[in-house]
Amino acid sequence: MKAEKRDKRRTFRGRFTPWKWLTAWTLAIVLAGCSVSISLNGSSIDYTKVKSISVDKFPIRCAYVWAPMESMFYNSLSDEYSNKTKLQVLKRGGDLQLSGEITEYSQLNKSIASDGFASQTQLKMTVNVRFVNNTKHEEDFEKSFTATAEYDSSQQLNAVQEELVQQMIDDIVDQIFNATVANW
Numbered sequence: 001m002k003a004e005k006r007d008k009r010r011t012f013r014g015r016f017t018p019w020k021w022l023t024a025w026t027l028a029i030v031l032a033g034c035s036v037s038i039s040l041n042g043s044s045i046d047y048t049k050v051k052s053i054s055v056d057k058f059p060i061r062c063a064y065v066w067a068p069m070e071s072m073f074y075n076s077l078s079d080e081y082s083n084k085t086k087l088q089v090l091k092r093g094g095d096l097q098l099s100g101e102i103t104e105y106s107q108l109n110k111s112i113a114s115d116g117f118a119s120q121t122q123l124k125m126t127v128n129v130r131f132v133n134n135t136k137h138e139e140d141f142e143k144s145f146t147a148t149a150e151y152d153s154s155q156q157l158n159a160v161q162e163e164l165v166q167q168m169i170d171d172i173v174d175q176i177f178n179a180t181v182a183n184w
Helices: 002-015 018-033 068-084 157-182
Strands: 052-055 088-090 096-112 118-133 141-152
Touching: 052 068, 068 088, 068 096, 068 157, 096 141, 096 157, 118 157, 141 157
Parallel strands: 052 088, 052 096
Antiparallel strands: 096 118, 118 141
C-alpha cells in the first residue's frame, strides 16, 4: 500500500512540480501583459489619438491640363484612407490634414525610332502635398511626389490617357499613404 502511494506521488509530482507551475504562471502573466500589434494594411496609426483625416481637393496648377485628373486624384486619395484605415475621412478639420496641388502633368519623348520619330512617350505627374498631424506636429511635412507612365507613340494620348493617369495617381497615392501613416 505504501509503495503504491509513493508511485502515485512520484507520477503526480513528475508532471506538476512547483517549478513547472511557477514557470507556467510566469509565462501566462508575461503573455497577458504583452500586446502584439500587426497591421495587414501597412498603417501604423494610434487610433486612441487620431480619429479622422481631412482631404482637400488638389487643384491643377500646371500648364498642361487634363480636367478629370483633379477629381480622379481626390477620389483615389480619399478611398485609400477610408479603405486601409479606420479613420473618418472629412472635408475639413481632421486630426490629420492633407492638402496640396497637382503641379506637373507633362509628356516627353522617351525614345526615338530609327526613322527619327518618337517610339515611346512618357507621361509625368507631380503632386505637391502638405501634411499636418495635429496630434504630433513633428510629423508635418510639405513635399512633392512624382510618378511616370509610358505608352507607345503610335497610340493617341486620348486613347490611353485615362488608364495611364489612373496608374500614376495610384502610384502617387501609395507614396503619400506610406509617407503619412505607414511610418516604415
